[in-house]
Amino acid sequence: MWASLFGFTNLLALVAWALLILAPRRPAIYSIILFAGVGLLCLTYSVLLALLLAGAVDPGGAGAGASFQSIEGIRSIFATDGGVVVGWTHYLAFDLFVGLWISRDADAKGFGRLVQAPILLLTFFAGPFGLFLWLIVRERRARATAKVR
Template sequence: MGWNSVYLAANYWAFAGWALLAFAPRSPRILSAIMYAGVFLLCLLYLVLIAGFLSGGIDPGGASGGDFSSITGVMKLFDTPGGATLGWVHYLAFDLFTGMWIARDADAKGFSRIVQFPFLFLTLMVGPVGLFLWLIVRERRARAQAKG
């Protein structure tokens, strides 16, 4: 399987989790499916890739020699198809996990799905922006719930 195929498979897999999170009922079964069939498997893919790169068992393609010790080393890692896929899987896993946290937090604080949707969409598209805005919006209700 080539790097483009791995990239696309991870994208489609994460998108399925996001679609469930946004549109399916948030029953414990659905949330568990998103967590374990979505986030867990993306994390497992990341683990396999990073272990394979570090051990030399998986060729990232292109020029190698990148590392995490400098910006130049990270740029070298991401300049390979495997390195870019590795970074993208990292984003997909953490953004989906963050989206789950936002959704569960919003449900607990009584925010409707319509209000939640823009924050989930922003977290899918530009992760930290969605989280940042959610943290601002949730603050008033979080304080009110803490007092009550």
């Protein structure tokens, strides 16, 4: 079950990222990415987390000592396949949301797709690193845009 869910979430994220990087930027494409991509990943995460923490699936997934207050507690959460899939789905959902924000922000600031693509790919592979790079790249244009208003 966990391997199938892992494959499903990866495929869903990959399709959404491909649309984000390659498809025309139209409202319908953004809606597909937001609702069928981010939204479905968030729903999957929410249901799996609730089931995991309730002990309804992957018994031991929220094993003794599972908490968000210590390294040991976090390790306990990720100690099972269920915990890994839930955690991975969390990353996929948030990184895709950040990528969606970057693309919209970059479009609004007049950055071309050739500038965006490597930043989006980096966000896909290493979320915070891609976001950090985007924050640096956008800074000068963001200030210039703010002065015009």
